Amino acid sequence: MSSPESRRFDAPAMQPIRTLAVTGGKGGVGKTNVSVNLAVALAELGKRTLLLDADLGLANVDVLLGLSPQYTLADLVSGRCSLEQVLIEGPAGLLVVPAASGRRHMAELRPAEHVGLVNVFSDLERDLDVMVVDTAAGITDSVLTFCQAAQDAAIVVCDEPASITDAYALIKVLSRERGVNRVQVIANMVRSQNEGRALYDKLSRVCERFIGDVSLNYLGAVPQCDWLRLAVQRQQAVVRAYPASPSARALSEIARRASRWQAPAAPRGNVEFFVERMIRQGAPA
Template identity: 55%
Template sequence: MSSNHPVRVIAVTGGKGGVGKTNVSVNLSVALAEMRRRVVLMDADLGLANVDVLLGLNVQYSIADVLDGSRTLREVMVNGPAGIKVVPASSGVQQLVQLGSHEHAALIHAFSEISDQLDVLVVDTAAGISDMVVNFVRASQDVIVVVCDEPSSITDAYALMKLLNTEHGVNRFRVIANMTRSAKEGRLLFGKLNTVCERFLDATLSYLGHVPFDEQVRKAVQSRKPLLEAAPSSKAASALRDIAQKVDQWPLPHGPSGHLEFFIERLLKSANAQSVV
């Protein structure tokens, strides 16, 4: 079963916790949905599922129920703000490498069933540079790296990009500077990362923009709503909408690599490759 409908698959990652990656994933998804794109947000933090918590969603099932065949992906997905659909993570599924061929087939079939009903899949990865993070990022067509102005954020983002570039051939990264005090700070932050990558990696970095530090973000998290809904005219919300406009203008993937099933196949292939090593 295969679909010819191209789906943009974007992994949002950060190399470390605390950089606001899930907030970016959620609000980018909402901003794209506001632009009439059909968006599915997948919580790929399989150890510490938090998208549903951030959005105050009532979750009954998770991706684990799709894998064991007890639920379809449509049954597992929950409705989120602005019409986005959320695929909740399951703390029970720690490693894709533990899946047998039956579960592999179930996962590919599950995603091929919904591929005609979405335009964008946003994958919110876990923090850190675990095998699971690497697998999801490798399988995605586009990679957004979220950084903030802390030495450890730059160091960890670089470590992740180095691993993905030197060992897995990922050679294009988009960068968002989050929680900045000014546009200039965001540019400087990107410049630091870009300088070291140009020197040591065979990779291209492009700057997607900055999201200013905004007290409204914390309030939105507390109210368990996306920022774009809780404070739509805030500075950070406006910046996230600008970033979504840029994302929407990226060329759509063509050929088999643009089909949702191929994302899942690549994901499982890289997980299997790691289990063999």
Template identity: 45%
Template sequence: MATTLSKDKTRPSADSGTGFPHVISITSGKGGVGKTNVSANLAYLLASMGKRVVLLDADLGLANVDVMLGLAPQKNLFHLFHENAGLSDILYPTPFGFTILPASSGVSDMMDLDTGQKLELLESMDILENDIDYLLVDTGAGINDNVLYFNLAVQERILVLTPEPTSLTDAYALIKVLKAQHGIERFRVVVNMAKNMAAAKEIYLKLHTACDQFLSGVSLDLLGVLPYDQSVRSSVIKQQPFAQAFPDSPASQALAGVARRINAWKAPTQLDGNIKFFWKKLLFQE
């Protein structure tokens, strides 16, 4: 399905001072923490606020946003890189109020983009610049090249973890690599599937303490805590965002609070030396 995002000229773009959208990654050190579910539901909640949202499935070899939402796009990023499709051919409007940019699943040569493909993606994203308020980037898990690349290319990083020791150690590993190798120091944290607030705060404080002790300069802001909620699993089976299917559930209410906090973020006033957008005109800006 080819599409062109509608242009609502009565509404300014998210960053009215610069004309640029907010670009935010949702990332994690390990799989199984609910990162993609958080991404899809944040997209739904921001769209419900009247924002123009695109969700990029950046887990390029193991993509599953479309499956989670019960969608069947005909084209994805594989077709951009290998079959000369344009971005407008790939963008897929969902019935949930936001658009997805799907990737492929089970295609091994999508696991690591080469430099030319990265530049091709940067250039192709130009068409979105004036038409969206938020680009949410659902990265893969871990510290492979694609995960690092997408985390470098955004303005804000939301790190999802759960109250489990392996989630904590893998989240720390991702922060360490981004800090040590690329100078990234600011992260927002969402603790997911928390049995109670005490457990959530304990895992956050452990991560904060480790970063404070061994990674000087790293800033960790607790953006929200999402409780363990059976309705989340039920919505996955229904292939529907839990914030839509069960809007009054504890997880939906907690994530709605996260979405409101994100919507209150001010536009950045300067770049810090990394690629902060996907758009090529910033690629060469100092």
């Protein structure tokens, strides 16, 4: 009879996971709402989805989904539990990794500890298709590391000068300091699809002029919508609470586009979520 170790060695390697970090240059652009609804919509499309709350100091993914976690990332970092114990099930079978709100030490983790958090996910023995990472706002080390570690970074931007300026600043830092050369753009709280496209064009022109080597891709626009505010009050994702609402339809369409992305075939050679799965498949490091 084979030992547990040999059985685990002989087991087929789990597939690589597509990872998307959702971020924003500044707070108040609706980044977490976009993250939560994209993750729920992906789960409803049949994708085995994990949502990581990586806003380490001011986490609220669990609040938006009406969840009551027993453990959070703060417990994981302190050694009180394993990553498997942190996982909590949300709507549509979505798996959630909650963080802790109001823990200043979590917001002040060292760069090596952010990398350590990324590496922890290589040991997660779950068959998943996609992970959505809700980062903090700004250009802190945690934001840069989590965006670098995902295959794609999506920046949520609103049609206001501060949002556009801060989104540009974040794209510039990601490009120059972390080598991120492809960024997805989601226009949020717009009055029309045309306004969303115009907002993307505005940001794209500035990046093309002053950064040059970054490819921006327009992922879609989410309209200003009272149904979204009502869903937040009910602590539900709008794609489930009010699926026919304008914001829910827009977010579901963005999720459908993201669901067609291919999982990575090989590691890129830097800090990366689930990198061990690609190495185990025999992909060149």
